[in-house]
Amino acid sequence: MIDEEATSMEKLEKRGVINTWIDKHRSIYTAATRHAFVVSIRDGSVDLSSFRTWLGQDYLFVRGFVPFVANVLIRAGKESGETSDMEVVLGGLASLNDEIEWFKSEGAKWDVDFSTVVPQTANLEYSRFLEALMSSEVKYSVMMTAFWAIEAVYQESFAHCLEDGNKTPTELTGACHRWGNDGFKQYCSSVKNIAERCLENASGDVLAEAEDVLVRVLEHEVAFWEMSRGG
């Protein structure tokens, strides 16, 4: 009996706590990574005015996400004890620079004037949530869990639009490749490994906080997709 328990504990540890949480919160995870907006890109039925809304709102989101990632970078430098953490986060920050340029060229392509875009409620609430996560009171492991979830939702969503059988309109494949490419997948996996390593040594309270933050990221992502569809 004890041996059996030990074996199942081992399996649990090898799988990692994040995968356990994803299983536990599968319905919100699926809602975030297979949202109707994303599915409509994949099946080609996407309403282009929704895409334009998403583009404008996400441009604003990314501008707010940069200071969040910069904060993760500072914490990685101060607290991680592993030099590679900083390099992984720095890579993410560098790609956000390209991302902002990409948004600008897409804005011109889709005739979305970012200077007139007003952040909608879901966007403002998500930004406020990120602001709160930047507090020094928030543990590095909790911040890293949030950071992984934010990136992973986009990676999984847009990779789905490129999987076999997709009817993604050609003019939208640039967006899908931006987050659905293998390099971004690898980067998300590196961030996940950092979060997992930090969570291995976390107390019960911190684990509970990280799980809660993961679910809240997923809720914000769902609300963000909904907003894009005009919800």
Ligand SMILES: Cc1ncc(CN)c(N)n1
């Ligand atoms: C809402 C949202 N979530 C995540 C990402 C990926 N950085 C994004 N661009 N926008």
